[in-house]
Amino acid sequence: MKLEEYKKIVDKNSSKEDKFKNVFISFIIGGIMGVLCQAFCTFLNKEIGIKLEDASMYTTIMLIVVSSIFTGLGFFDKVVSFAKCGLIVPTTGFAHAMTSAAMDHKSEGIIKGIGSNMFKLAGSIIIYGIIIAFFLALIKGVI
């Protein structure tokens, strides 16, 4: 049997993902995250008197710390599988990916386990983030 023909049998018998529902959940949760972070940033800026630039950096750090701790406590994976890209796309997803990979390899030691495996999911984000940042900076410099 040809692959195309077989794929028809597979498609007929496999369940479809509810894409609309997934996108909707991600949109709402991602949106709530954005609102909360903006509130926190404004709070730091207006009430505590931190400069706006610094306040947004602290907000990002807060997200990373909180999601890493939640991952470590062992319940964040369930939250992420419900919230989907609503939590994966923001910095929370990045921190979560690093912490979970580190936890996985903890038993293999600090150097060969945690150290070399921590970036196995998040490494791509860092390396391509730096490359894109370089080109954007180049474009900005030229213009």
Add this chain to the structure above:
Amino acid sequence: MTLEFKNAYIKNSHTLIGRNEHKTQIKADTNLTDYYDNEKSVEQAEASFQRKTIENLIKKENLKYEDIDILMGGDLQSQIFASSFASRKFNIPFLGIYSACATFVQGLIQSANLLDNNVKNVILTTSAHNLASEKQFRFPIEYGALRKKVNTFTATGSVSAFITKTPSNVKIEYGTIGSVVDLGYNDANNFGACMAPSAAKVISEHLNDTKRKIDYYDIVLTGDLGIYGLNILKDYLKKEYKIEANNLVDAGSILFDKNELEKIAGGSGPICLPLILFGHILKENYKRILLVGTGSLHSKTSCNLGESIPSVSHVISLEVIK
């Protein structure tokens, strides 16, 4: 390639299940609650599962370690870590085997074949650990990667079977060794679809070689195709081999209850089939049983290389004598 066995019987077994499988219909001999089983890592825990089932099986049979001729084992971890490390404690000649989730059936064929020679008895062991497989094949355990409905869930546990020349209730009749089949399908989320073609091929080869009809068997138990994979197999058997099968049951899709099956396509892993066989099917009134172990032969590297997913399935026919 079908082999007929004259002197092979499954005499006894020991089953062990993890905490996710407690609510299933399987009546296991050991129910564990700790995924780590007092070990440092999940990989070592899986080795400990196997060690426990082997020890308990030997105890059940009132045998000494030196009475066992051969220990055969396989699992999903790289370099079959669990089996090799479980067997290092025993001074029993060891054969390590791998054909992913078809490992148990491959082991039955090899054991039965050895028994037709000068071997008196074999202990066949297999195991799987959900967390160890997630870590090796998918994403980190705590990552909680998004699951599709067609994804299956690796069952946790271990099964050891005592296979001997001395006649007992369950006779191993025929074994058919399947070939590696690859239609070019490459969705690593949908293992049922990856493995169905090889299962269909080996079933049809078995029926041709033994000159039997599929209705000869009371039940045809496939390994871990899942609820969607089972329907794919039925359709594919009908279209490609003109076999209409109404006695097909998939071990993976009856392992977990209906509530679970709304989220996942069923259980998977090499222990699905033996768990359902020893914990459920052999306790019911089935006389002629056809076991179809289905294994997907991919690795993380092969998927990253953009390769399609080959699969292999093997068949064993059992006769229950009461």
